[in-house]
Amino acid sequence: MAYELWRKLEEEEDGETKGRRPEIGHIFLLDRDVDFVTALCSQVVYEGLVDDTFRIKCGSVDFGPEVTSSDKSLKVLLNAEDKVFHEIRNEHFxxxxxxxxxxxxxLQAQYDRRRGMDIKQMKNFVSQELKGLKQEHRLLSLHIGACESIMKKKTKQDFQELIKTEHALLEGFNIRESTSYIEEHIDRQVSPIESLRLMCLLSITENGLIPKDYRSLKTQYLQSYGPEHMLTFSNLRRAGLLTEQGPGDTLTAVESKVSKLVTDKAAGKITDAFSSLAKRSNFRAISKKLNLIPRVDGEYDLKVPRDMAYVFSGAYVPLSC
Structure with a gap:
């Protein structure tokens, strides 16, 4: 659909625009089901956590009284004009x-410069800098309040344990313990969306759930959140997100989709990865072949990251990167 829209816009351009050399030489459109894992992992950069906590809609967010420190909510536009947000949006939290x-x-140092100014300097400061400093101070207060609100929510939800479980699923370690954590997560009714997300991540990284685990998790989820979610499980199964393991499975929906997109020679690395896999491919083989799970000595440096894995605390490099 995106490709068709792009082509339509291109056809509607007038002759003068068509004669210009495009600024972007190539465009790659990747369907989401090429890489479900990226969408299923918890966001840990600032903008992602703001979206996860407050929901960003049309480039703006509504900060409630817990952020504004008043009895009113405030809608804030999140773009490059917000200098504070612009600098921290892609930073690890x-x-x-x-x-x-x-x-x-x-900011305090800039305010303190007022001391010792003569009348002319003070006049210039008020007319040229003070308004900008006040605006920046207001935005800084809002983002500090947002960070505190995010911390309270994530601490209450035991966010670190959630991240630890996701990393274990990605690396293929402690699968039984991770499954037990998902069961506990469902039983405690922490979040219906997060529980589904964890089940889908387990399914994709393990090429489907063991039938016994699938039935157990499904039963517990329906008991915790209601039988109306029977349709949810049906839709997730149809999408290839939450499935049971079966004998003689071929490529999963994710891998099959990727294999259709890598016919071009420019994608040789991905093509080689898939051609070297057995008929029943899986996430483990793909992630190993494409180095999607970084191997580092010691702790991953989140302050000076060396690849895009920092967006998931060093656990996974999005396939599209």
Whole structure:
């Protein structure tokens, strides 16, 4: 659909525009089902957590009283004009508080410059800088409040344990313990969406759930969140997101879709990856062949990341990257 829309817009361009050399030489359109794993992992960069907590709609977010420190909500436009947001939107959340703290000190230092100014300097300061500083200070306060609200919510939901489970699923370790965590997550009714997300991640990384686990998790979920979710499980199965393992399975929906997109020589690395796999391919083989699971000595450096895995705390490099 995106390709068809792009072609239609291209055809509607007038002759003058067509004569110009395009700024973008190539465009790659990847269907989401090429890489479900990226969408199923928890977001840990600032913008992702803001979206996860407050929901970004049409480029703006509504911050409630817990963020604004007043009895009113405030709609904030999140774009490059918000200098604070622009600098931290893609930062790992563990780095954000340090940045905001330094930003606050810098703003205070700029305010302190007023001391010792003569009348002319004070006039220039008020007319040229004060308004911008006040705006930046207001935005800084909002983002600090948003960070505190995110921290409270994630601490309450035991976010670190959730991330640990996701990483274990991606790396293929402690699958039984991870399954037990998902069961506990469902029984505690922490979040219906997160429970489904974990089940889907387990299914995709393991090429489907063991029939016994599938039936058990499905039963517990329906008992916790209601039988109306029978249709949800049916839709997820049809999409290839939550399936049972079966004898003689061929490529999963994800891998089959990827294999159709890598016919071009420019995608030789991905083509080689799939051609070397057995008939029954799986996430483990793909991630190993394409180095999607970084192997580092010691802890992954989130302050100076060396690849896109930092968006998942160093656990997984999105396939499209």
């Amino acid at each position: 563990s780095n954000v508080f340090g940045f905001l703290s330094q930003k606050a000190r810098n």
